[in-house]
Amino acid sequence: MTKLSIPSALIALAAIGCNTPVSAGTHESARTRENDAIAQRRIADAILAAQVEANGVPGMAAAVTRDGQLIWTGVAGYRDLDRKLPVEPDTSFRLASVSKLVTATAAILLYDRKMLDLDAPVQRYLPGRQLVWPSSITLRQLAAHTSGIPHYQDVDAARGGVHFGTVDEAVEVFANRPLLFTPGTGYRYSSNGFTLLSAAIEGATRKPFLSYVARTVINDLPLRPDLTPDPQNDTVAYEFVDGIIKPAGPHDYSYSWGGAGFRGTAPGVAMFGARVMRDGFLSSEAKAAMWKPAQMTDGSPVVDGEDGLAFGWRIGTDPDGQKIAHHSGAAIGARSTLIVYPDSGDSVSVLSNAGWVSDIRETAEMLVAPFRANSAGPHTPCPTWATGYSGSFGDKPIAGTVQFTVSDGICRGTLSMANAAGAWFDALPQGSTDNLTVISILPGNRLDRAALVTPSGTYDFRRQEDGSLVAALSPSRKFVVRLQR
Secondary structure, eight states: OOOOOOOOOOOOOOOOOOSSOOOHHHHHHHHHHHHHHHHHHHHHHHHHHHHHHHHOOSEEEEEEEETTEEEEEEEEEEEETTTTEEOOTTOBEEOGGGHHHHHHHHHHHHHHTTSOOTTSBGGGGOTTOOOOOSSOOBHHHHHTTOSOOOOOOGGGTTGGGOOOSSHHHHHHHHTTSOOSSOTTSOOOOOHHHHHHHHHHHHHHHTSOHHHHHIIIIITTSSEEETTSOOTTTBOOOEEEETTEEEEOOOOOOGGGHHHHOEEEOHHHHHHHHHHHHSBTTBOHHHHHHHTSOOBOTTSOBOEETTEEEOSSOEEEEOTTSOEEEEEEEEETTEEEEEEEETTTTEEEEEEESBOOSOOHHHHHHHHHHHHHOOOOSOOOOOOTTOOEEEEEETTEEEEEEEEEEEETTEEEEEEEOOSHHHHHHHTSTTOOOSEEEEEESSOSSOOSEEEEEETTEEEEEEEOTTSOEEEEEETTEEEEEEEEO
């Protein structure tokens, strides 16, 4: 497999001047902060470029906001392989199921304005359609995937070749299908449920769903429905076919605008996350309702893996134990994620132009990590002395060679993969890898915490008290390395 990458691009922070006299100490403090910001952006750039090199996806983009301001945009690879056009900050990607967060936000805005009752039967907002399901399904159940409405089924395989003129036409596709379970008694992911939620939004506003979202949620952000192509900015959609990257065919998302049908830029998605957290956009009560953990009718929590489900969002914690609200997506020509940190106001987006077997949430957590990491604590020098390693991958022993250097003020390393870990990564659809890349998330001559970049995503690689470095690729699969001279 051919792997492609380009040097990452930075969007520099604007320096804002003022006429107020400042002390030498203030100048020094400002200079230190700017130097730190430059180092953080350089590290994030390096991680993103390494990830594109490792996963074989043609192009990716990412962005980070803090306090409602864009502080980093990274790009790597190509938006169009045939024309050799690089990904740029204004390149637009399919958002896949990150689109559900746009729909959830639209519903919460209506709740905030007393126009939508999240616990009311959805039938209340569908005067023109009589639902056949025997039980009342609430909007909250739709948003938490506890409605029992089935997700796409085999009969829907050709759905991307049909254009639906209205949301109600899209609802008609699944409106007579039997429920998987009594609403509120089980969890099953359903994009069709979000199509029905978007129909309820139309009923509450008496406006087309896309029009309402454009005016109240998206407004001036570079997000839009995946409807009219923009050849100047849209990335080509790609897919892996037998391990080879190829352009994907056309796909019409009108069957689920609310579940998978939006596209946008990495800065636009990150700024959407910042907007949702911004004081004044939603009331405190509305934000609490949006991120309130969902419950089954018996009071038990709705969970999927380690995450709780809320109103469209998944609620969990990052590797530092900090609360996050997030959602990821996968579709033809897309893999995407958005994470927000409600307690600090940070947000991070990651977008790619091909579906890939990835832990994209973990990748996003490591791309924002340089901007959030605490530089205090141990300062273990970059192990430029190391020549090999031993350790384990899951329950299998591994060993190999290593090489570490300090380049551009960052400790970087490579680990050879002629072992059980390499065999596992070789089995992924993206192809094989001979080495894994390690990049310290803290600048300078140190390796206390790093990003482990692999074909399946980027992981938190932390030094332990015994001197080993450990990354958890899953709850049952840890990558453990002990460096040797």
